[in-house]
Amino acid sequence: MAEVLKVAMPKGRIYKKAAQLFREAGIFIPDDVDDSRRLVIPIPEANMEFIMAKPVDVPTYVEYGVADIGIVGKDVLLEENRDVYELLDLGIARCRMSVIALPDWQPGIHLRVATKYPNVATRYFREQGEQVEVIKLNGSIELAPLIGLADRIVDMVETGQTLKDNGLVERESIFGITSRLIANRVSYRMKNDEIQQLCSQLEKVMAGNGEILSNS
Ligand SMILES: Nc1ncnc2c1ncn2[C@@H]1O[C@H](COP(=O)(O)OP(=O)(O)OP(=O)(O)O)[C@@H](O)[C@H]1O
Ligand SMILES: O=P(O)(O)OC[C@H]1O[C@H](OP(=O)(O)OP(=O)(O)O)[C@H](O)[C@@H]1O
The missing domain is CATH 3.40.190.10 (Periplasmic binding protein-like II)
Structure with a gap:
């Protein structure tokens, strides 16, 4: 049984774009996640748990390992300088x-x-x-x-x-600036299968979107 991935999601302008990208990658994300004031949201269908964070705090949650992965703008990564892995450029919130x-x-x-x-x-x-x-x-x-x-x-x-x-x-x-997928260093080893699987799903979507963009 795959382990639950704890995902630090930035509230605000990045969230909707990130959720859309996850959906395009075939991951089930309910429509109403950001409609309530709930901050910890289990998504059993995706084997994930979303931690709805202030964007600037995402690298902190990931560095401390209370989130395995997170989504955050390159601006925040460069400002906060946290000890995390930067895995993917998601190309959103440009x-x-x-x-x-x-x-x-x-x-x-x-x-x-x-x-x-x-x-x-x-x-x-x-x-x-x-x-x-x-x-x-x-x-x-x-x-x-x-x-x-x-x-x-x-x-x-x-x-x-x-x-x-x-x-x-x-x-x-x-x-x-674009948003990046980041990971906690220990989670990256302990939950490598789950994280790699997510990365390859997202990469496929981004490659597809890139083709659409370069054809338009
Ligand atoms: N026009 C834009 N202005 C600011 N950030 C943008 C813009 N477009 C994309 N972004 C990206 O969105 C991220 C989050 O911005 P957002 O305004 O949601 O959070 P915030 O500035 O921390 O707001 P708040 O302080 O209200 O929580 C930024 O870190 C940046 O990477
Ligand atoms: O080029 P534009 O499309 O106009 O976007 C840029 C503006 O958006 C952001 O502000 P934000 O909306 O986050 O407001 P805040 O800085 O007052 O929080 C940023 O700080 C700029 O002020």
């Missing part, structure tokens, strides 16, 4: 991490950068040889340059609508 400023921004002496991703931002500016003060915010990052808290921000851009609506410009794209 966006990019960028440096953003007001159009008339000029380099100055004391540069402040606001972001939800202080580690990513600090690393990036250090590599650029720029000394900056990084200010951590938790949301509505675009406010910072508008009201004078920071000169620039490091944040995600998807459609560009938020930038447009706030009169901001993308100065540099730092890296592309």
Whole structure:
């Protein structure tokens, strides 16, 4: 009998896309998983248990082994730097991490950068040889340059609508973001058959989706 896989699922914008991918891979996921406030959801048909987590916490649950695997954005993986295996690029929830400023921004002496991703931002500016003060915010990052808290921000851009609506410009794209399948190091050994089986099911779907995309 295969062992139950504990899956840390990010609540919010990634969940629906991830559930859709699992369904396309032939895994039964009920439609109403994210309709309730339940946080631990057994899915016996799939031999899984979903742990509905805040996205930024997914790598923590996986590193500590309370979840065997998880789904998380590359942005969070790079920021959190947890000791987990990155198994697959799922190609969903695509966006990019960028440096953003007001159009008339000029380099100055004391540069402040606001972001939800202080580690990513600090690393990036250090590599650029720029000394900056990084200010951590938790949301509505675009406010910072508008009201004078920071000169620039490091944040995600998807459609560009938020930038447009706030009169901001993308100065540099730092890296592309998609969601990744990650695994706990011990679970990867102990539940290798179950995890490999899931990976190959997902890979087949992604290969199929890739063909559709490249044909369109
Ligand atoms: N437009 C976008 N803005 C932000 N994240 C996006 C976007 N598109 C895709 N993503 C991906 O979705 C992930 C989760 O974003 P989501 O907004 O659901 O969570 P969150 O930012 O932690 O929100 P909250 O703090 O409200 O829980 C991000 O880590 C990123 O990988
Ligand atoms: O390019 P766009 O399609 O406009 O998407 C980018 C916006 O989406 C995210 O914000 P989110 O909705 O997570 O809000 P928050 O940062 O205030 O939590 C991100 O921080 C940007 O503000």
